[in-house]
Amino acid sequence: MLCRQRIGVREGTPGMTTDEMPADITEDTVTDAVVASFAGTADPRLRECLSVLTRHLHAAVRELEPTLAEWDAALAFLTATGQKCDATRQEFVLLSDVLGVSALVENLNHRTSAGATEATVLGPFHLTESPRRELGDTIDELGHGESCVVTGHVRSVDGTPLTGATVDVWQATEDGFYDVQQPGVQPPGNGRGLFTTDDEGRFWFRTVVPAHYPIPVDGPVGTLLAGTGRGPYRPAHVHFIAAAEGHTPVTTHIFVAGSPYLDADAVFAVKRSLVREFAPVDDAAAAERYGVVNPFRHADVDLVLEAG
């Protein structure tokens, strides 16, 4: 006989009192229990972040009621995303990008006032320091693409030209690749330049018109895009960071008007105010002045910074 009474457990052994009972973790109590577990966090901002993330994550899980297999698949996806990262590949940033979170964080951090150049995402290719170049230099060291001149000013919102402002530029080639993606094909620093505005706040340089290009799709993010019928392309653009003393720097893109994918940027970075014509120009005298072959393309880009 194996029942409880027969092996010496006294009848009426008192159970635990209510005071001794542990908290009951149920679907109704678990979220508050997790948030309460962060009560001892020394850093109040960390505590706030973990509490808010926990509440929203739990809310998503309650809304979806994933099966155990679905939740396992989600964790396996995140694991694979982490394992795809290495010194030159950041798949979690890419995931943040394609879910529009990078764009949202950028927008929340750069609420510019009217008239200032809008910010957009830094992107993953600002890996190296741009070579310092003189105004009028070319950033294209390959010489394959269609000649292009970019001109512009850095100004304060009140219109004042900003002398001695820095303009950091980086872009893909006419084939859609950054230098760091083609070691051995492109010299380091190709498509990049760090310029300083002249005494009228002007900058100008030579380049090629960049092409639209796909984000890397050989990892979990590529699988996600394929599974959702989304394309991997970004519309053609040139990256800029403009900075001047006494002003808030801006990190932004200038998009090439008419580029494919302006309405379907894989990373949700397009703003109307950042689209510029890269206009065809047929002007032999201007071409000679800039040191490009005629005809050429021209984009004019004013970068307007907020004071403070």
Next chain:
Amino acid sequence: MLCRQRIGVREGTPGMTTDEMPADITEDTVTDAVVASFAGTADPRLRECLSVLTRHLHAAVRELEPTLAEWDAALAFLTATGQKCDATRQEFVLLSDVLGVSALVENLNHRTSAGATEATVLGPFHLTESPRRELGDTIDELGHGESCVVTGHVRSVDGTPLTGATVDVWQATEDGFYDVQQPGVQPPGNGRGLFTTDDEGRFWFRTVVPAHYPIPVDGPVGTLLAGTGRGPYRPAHVHFIAAAEGHTPVTTHIFVAGSPYLDADAVFAVKRSLVREFAPVDDAAAAERYGVVNPFRHADVDLVLEAG
């Protein structure tokens, strides 16, 4: 002179018409734009999951307004979590556990009716098939700990004993380690057993009283726990999966009453209904009957399954 007019761009070059303008991605439009990007997802459940997760993730980001540095730190944490995973370590499951998400998913998937044994998390240690053992066998192949007898029935909610039900058991040692954590110290299968109930629905086996133990803290989850002042401990417990024909299987733990950390389980798995006395017994005849030394400990565990 470098202004736009001087290099041949015609005055009045028409800009894009409104129809040609791309969508403007701002903090107000980005969430809807991301959700809309999933419109082409072939699998409607995947589309729902991604849409809901995107909305909640964006809501958390809007509430927190992380700096770019904070968001980078979050992505670096997730990257490190993925990179800590290998064949025997699943740090993302551990992260899900300490954020209470595993417990929530388990609860949502196993809403048992009154009278049925409540489910709790599977945990990471059900890695190997438990060795089939005979009723009354010991699952403790080391012989160090305090003798313990576990007895019980598998029943249907209406009270009917379930003959031929399987009871899969796994637990840590009295030192708080599973066999898979101590290769070379514990033989494979130590602390594990797969039993079949007799013709009265009964099961019984010998073991040792398991100890509370810490989850692994040498990875990013350990850093998170340390940073939040949380302990890594789980209260002492024995894992069970009970299954019987015509019934829904249950995956659960039985917690040792009086164990430390019943109120602070690092993975939020404790339910009051799953706490059992592992009572001291001084009964030489019973000890002889079970093949244990007197005195010993005894826990009685009825596992009650829902039909269907």
